[in-house]
Amino acid sequence: KAGVTQTPRYLIKTRGQQVTLSCSPISGHRSVSWYQQTPGQGLQFLFEYFSETQRNKGNFPGRFSGRQFSNSRSEMNVSTLELGDSALYLCASNKNVDRADEQYFGPGTRLTVT
Amino acid sequence: LAKTTQPISMDSYEGQEVNITCSHNNIATNDYITWYQQFPSQGPRFIIQGYKTKVTNEVASLFIPADRKSSTLSLPRVSLSDTAVYYCLVGEMEDSGAGSYQLTFGKGTKLSVIP
Numbered sequence: 001k002a003g004v005t006q007t008p009r010y011l012i013k014t015r016g017q018q019v020t021l022s023c024s025p026i027s028g029h030r031s032v033s034w035y036q037q038t039p040g041q042g043l044q045f046l047f048e049y050f051s052e053t054q055r056n057k058g059n060f061p062g063r064f065s066g067r068q069f070s071n072s073r074s075e076m077n078v079s080t081l082e083l084g085d086s087a088l089y090l091c092a093s094n095k096n097v098d099r100a101d102e103q104y105f106g107p108g109t110r111l112t113v114t
Numbered sequence: 115l116a117k118t119t120q121p122i123s124m125d126s127y128e129g130q131e132v133n134i135t136c137s138h139n140n141i142a143t144n145d146y147i148t149w150y151q152q153f154p155s156q157g158p159r160f161i162i163q164g165y166k167t168k169v170t171n172e173v174a175s176l177f178i179p180a181d182r183k184s185s186t187l188s189l190p191r192v193s194l195s196d197t198a199v200y201y202c203l204v205g206e207m208e209d210s211g212a213g214s215y216q217l218t219f220g221k222g223t224k225l226s227v228i229p
Contacts, residue, residue, distance in 0.1 A: 004157075035219075043158070043201070043219035090157045102148075105157025 002026065004093050004106035012112045018079040021109045025072050025093030032074040033103065034066060037088040046089075049074055078111075086113045118202045123224040132189045134223050136202030139183050147178060147185045150201045152222070158201060162187070189225075197227045 005024045013019050025032050034046040045058040049068035066076040072093075078085055088110050092103040119137040126132045138147065146165050150158035162169055164176040164185070175188040189196060199222040 042221050045218065088155070092157070102160040102163065103158075105159065108155070108157055110155070 004091055004104050006089075006091050006106040006109050008109060009107065010110045010112075012114060013081050015081055015083060015113055017081050018077060019081060019111060020075055020077045021089055021091075021111075023074045023076075023091030023093075023106060025074070025091075026095070026104055029093035029095045029104070030072050031094040032068055032072060033092045033094070034074070034076050035090040035092065036060075037090060037108070038086075043090070046076065081113045083113050086111060117218075118204055118220045120200075120202050120220060120223045122221065123226070125226045125228060126192055127228050128193055129191050132192050132196075132225060134187045134189075134200055134202075134225070135184060136187070137184045138202070138204045141182050141204050144205075146205045147176065147182075148203045148205060149174070149176065149187045150203065150219075152199045152201065158219075161200075192225075192227050194227050194229060197225060199224050 004026055007022045011019060023032060031048060031050045033048040035043050036046055037043045046060055046064055047054055047058060047066050048056040049066060052068045052070060054066065063079045066074060068074045074091065088108045090105050090108045092105045094103050117140060120134060124132065124134065146163055148163040149161040151161050152158040162171055162174045162176045164178050166178050166182060169176045177186045177188065185202065187200060201219050201222040203219060
């Protein structure tokens with residue numbers, strides 16, 4: 001069974017640009033969550049999507065947005081990039097929607113903003 | 115929001131049993147306790163999950179006392195490959211009826227296994 005895949009794995013952008021990251025969940029998983037990980041703040045929840053709808057959102061500015069497609073694949077977009085957006089962006093998928101079940105994480109996209 | 119507290123770091127020699135304790139005083143009735151392991155530049159990996167008493171799988175055991183205000187992850191006979199950051203999480207459920215939730219990760223415990 002293929003795991004969660006994220007593309008691209010590494011990305012370098014300039015301040016002020018925008019970026020789109022992609023996540024393909026495990027087949028059959030309908031919930032996709034995004035996290036930002038930095039050395040200073042650790043792992044922080046960005047948002048969660050289920051059946052193309054955003055169900056939950058963390059405490060991030062509106063520059064961070066996402067969407068989910070009918071095949072459960074998800075994208076997140078960051079507009080007007082800032083130096084502080086440099087981080088590892090992790091996507092996780094989950095099949096059980098009744099409780100905090102096991103999340104399967106992808107390898108992440110390492111974003112560097114210069 | 116249920117908050118967790120864990121030691122920042124721990125050292126252990128190869129072959130020893132390691133116990134990492136996590137405090138979660140405000141755990142809610144519906145919350146499960148989950149532990150993840152993360153290696154550098156990789157996504158976290160699920161280790162074990164429990165609600166109460168004791169849970170054991172092929173890699174670890176999880177001990178949860180009756181009041182559920184803490185939990186202890188036990189790793190038997192650690193090896194160098196167990197060097198990683200271990201996160202204790204308490205699942206938070208939104209009362210929307212749709213099963214929406216988010217995971218709140220703390221700082222984790224950095225375990226260093228020494229040869």
